Amino acid sequence: xxxxxxxxxxxxxxxxxxxxxxxxxxxxxxxxxxxxxxxxxxxxxxxxxxxxxxxxxxxxxxxxxxxxxxxxxxxxxxxxxxxxxxxxxxxxxxxxxxxxxxxxxxxxxxxxxxxxxxxxxxxxxxxxxxxxxxxxxxxxxxxxxxxxxxxxxxxxxxxxxxxxxxxxxxxxxxxxxxxxxxxxxxxxxxxxxxxxxxxxxxxxxxxxxxxxxxx
Numbered sequence: 077x078x079x080x081x082x083x084x085x086x087x088x089x090x091x092x093x094x095x096x097x098x099x100x101x102x103x104x105x106x107x108x109x110x111x112x113x114x115x116x117x118x119x120x121x122x123x124x125x126x127x128x129x130x131x132x133x134x135x136x137x138x139x140x141x142x143x144x145x146x147x148x149x150x151x152x153x154x155x156x157x158x159x160x161x162x163x164x165x166x167x168x169x170x171x172x173x174x175x176x177x178x179x180x181x182x183x184x185x186x187x188x189x190x191x192x193x194x195x196x197x198x199x200x201x202x203x204x205x206x207x208x209x210x211x212x213x214x215x216x217x218x219x220x221x222x223x224x225x226x227x228x229x230x231x232x233x234x235x236x237x238x239x240x241x242x243x244x245x246x247x248x249x250x251x252x253x254x255x256x257x258x259x260x261x262x263x264x265x266x267x268x269x270x271x272x273x274x275x276x277x278x279x280x281x282x283x284x285x286x287x288x289x290x291x
Contacts, residue, residue: 106229110241114154123157123217127164127173147244149184158290163197202278204231234271
């Protein structure tokens, strides 16, 4: 019994070391490719805007969503991008992140023809892999909060993509921010397994889709 408990204890320790070690590696290795200023970030032809719900349970505003939209608008107005791909979950007719982002960007003054919708961005891995496979993005900007960008850029790098990140404003010190931070530990471990062990593919591929760029 003691031997079994000792083995289990060692397995737990090794798992925790692996999870925290991976988290450290992802943070440090992607840091040089994350920007917070529209003046400093290099221009790219397109941006991939990663989706999330506009509202939380109870109808409360989701500021992660609000700040991602504002970040995309800021890049567009600064002339850093010529097209935007909005990628999110469209699992049911009652939940459609992609269309919501599309409509809010149009309301902000971005012409609809330069916004392409990816309805199959069910997970970060799906969104990033499809960016190249379906939308032919070569060198592009990923938009999200820093904690999410780090994982997205890690996936992009493993897939041989040339992506950089633009960090949307975060909401540090809040319960929502702490919850998302702790969710990242298992999410990064899952991403590692998907990429290096399981060889996980996006849920859907489909035919190539044309992105229209502002001239």
